[in-house]
Amino acid sequence: MTAISKQLMTFRVNGETRQVAASPTHTLLEVLREELDLTGTKHGCELGHCGACTVLLDGKPVLSCLALAIEAQDREITTVEGLARDDNTLHPLQQAFAERGAAQCGYCTPGFLVSGVALLAQNTNPTRDEIKAALAGNLCRCTGYTKIIEAVELAATRLRKEHEMTAST
């Protein structure tokens, strides 16, 4: 067995290329938080039981606590820090979370935002059941699910309006 030490890894995170020295035995969560200082992604159970560490890999929601960083090198990573738009405005889902009070203690919020954004990227007119299914891998210990679901619905409405305006111009 070869000795374990840090090695250079290159990531595409939130549209930027970042190179860091990291341990090949570290998870993507560890590298995001400890090497890339992207602490928006939270560590909850770290065993796949809570969804707090959800990030997008190639646009799909995955758990960064159960992904090896070394395996994420060739993929597009999006964390909660990368959801805001290029014009420095919040993503409509982030705005809706703030307006609806969908964050209580806030610890689960980054995970919910990432899962919610993944849904809205595929479907801007989700039913309540579809929203629940898309968020079924995220736990809110404060049990504030109703406002979270309402925030997704509000963001979906606004995104549909945006799309209509874009289509008409």
Added chain:
Amino acid sequence: MMRLPKFEYRAARSVAEALDWMGEFSGAVDKDPSARAMLMAGGTDVLPNMKQRIFTPQVIVGLRAIPELRGMVYDPAQGLRIGAGVPLNELATAPLVREHYPALAIAAEAISTPQLREMGTIGGNLCLDTRCNYYNQSEFWRKAREYCLKKGSEICRVAPNGTGCYAVSSCDTAPVLIAFGATVRIASREGDRIAPVRDLYHDDGIHPVRLHAGEVLTDIYLPALADGWRSTYEKYRVRGSFDFPIAGVAAAARFDDAICTEARLVLQAVTTHPLPLPEAEALLIGQRWTPELIEAAAGIAYKSAHPMDNTSGTIALRRRIVKAYTRRALEKLVA
């Protein structure tokens, strides 16, 4: 932060490379807790178990980057070939799976959470380690109680007077694939072999998956089904997400003018392996399914299920659920 134990990571680019690396470690058996090298596909079972020091391999051979393990091909005459590395979410949403093998899509969709279905693969699900309340715990917890039989002790904490390990088979796709009569291709350096999914499992909670040292599960084959087949999978768990099955029932049957000509019924999460019910199947074949007949088959399921007190839910609850969910599955096939 919960750290992984130290290990060497190798990303295999082909099945042959994975076999070569696994072959370097004599006695290495995938999913063997004492294995020196382990295969990892999605990582959703291997990594949590490593964090809890249940698995402590020296080498992880990653299968994620192997193109041969991806993709699905359907041929009406041959059936469906699924690469072992196909993610569960792809399986759950694939129109051809939903159309031809609906129970498989239902089972895949019932696994864990959306995130874990994006990561986890069907091959990984088939090789899922068995689970037990005395095994799937932190190192601290297990050490404080003294280890169980599955982790190297002399005594099973569930059945101290028993002779074996009773950890529970918890993969949702296996009973469905057994019901469909599916087979798997298993690659090794000596050559490939084809085995029925049913033969992948046996009555051993410690080494539940019958893969030999250095073998890699590469493909799943579902036979082409004639007209008249219907199938479903019923899963009971406390929450509608996250949880492993407390009981699962896979049912598939073929009907000719409302008369059942073939029937397959397989229970899950009641013992160390998926449990086919040939007695109930024989009862159902050749019959028009009446409520009384369905009740009788559900009764056989109840009598056949002998779970131990090692997962969520009491033994009595799990047996009652087996009966109710068998009834429910069979009713759906004739609804």
